[in-house]
Amino acid sequence: MTDITTARQKPEISISTSDHARLSMLADAIAERDAALADDLAGELERARVVADDKIAQGVIRMGSRLRFKDEKGLERTVSLVFPPEADIAKGKMSILTPVGTALIGLSPGQSILWTARNGQRHELTVLEVDAPESA
Structure with missing residues (x-):
C-alpha cells in the first residue's frame, strides 16, 4: 500500500524569468557550502513553469511578495519572501534559503505543499x- 504523503505530488508552480535567473545563480553560489539546500532550490526551479516577468500572474509568490499562509496546525503567518541579505524574521522577512522559503516560491493562494524542516520534520x-x- 502506498503512503498518501509519499504519493502526493507537489503543486504546479510558476516563476518569473528574472526570479528564475537570480535564484539559479544563488543555488549555484551556495552549492559548495550547502549542497542539500542548493539541490532543494534547484529542484523547485527545474519543476517550475518559467513565465515572462510582465506575464506572471499577480497572485504568484515571487521574490519580494508579501504573503499569508497557514500551517497544518492552523497557525497563520504573514511574511515577505526575500534574498538572504534582506532576511530578518523579526521583521517578517523570510529568506528564500530556508526550507519553508524554498517551498513557498511560485505558489498561489489555495495551493498547499509539504516541506521538510531542517530537523527532518515534515x-x-x-x-x-x-x-x-x-x-x-
Whole structure:
C-alpha cells in the first residue's frame, strides 16, 4: 500500500524569468557550502513553469511578495519572501534559503505543499493570500 504523503505530488508552480535567473545563480553560489539546500532550490526551479516577468500572474509568490499562509496546525503567518541579505524574521522577512522559503516560491493562494524542516520534520502549509512585490 502506498503512503498518501509519499504519493502526493507537489503543486504546479510558476516563476518569473528574472526570479528564475537570480535564484539559479544563488543555488549555484551556495552549492559548495550547502549542497542539500542548493539541490532543494534547484529542484523547485527545474519543476517550475518559467513565465515572462510582465506575464506572471499577480497572485504568484515571487521574490519580494508579501504573503499569508497557514500551517497544518492552523497557525497563520504573514511574511515577505526575500534574498538572504534582506532576511530578518523579526521583521517578517523570510529568506528564500530556508526550507519553508524554498517551498513557498511560485505558489498561489489555495495551493498547499509539504516541506521538510531542517530537523527532518515534515510540515504542510497552505497559501492564503499574496501581495505582489512593491516594485512589480
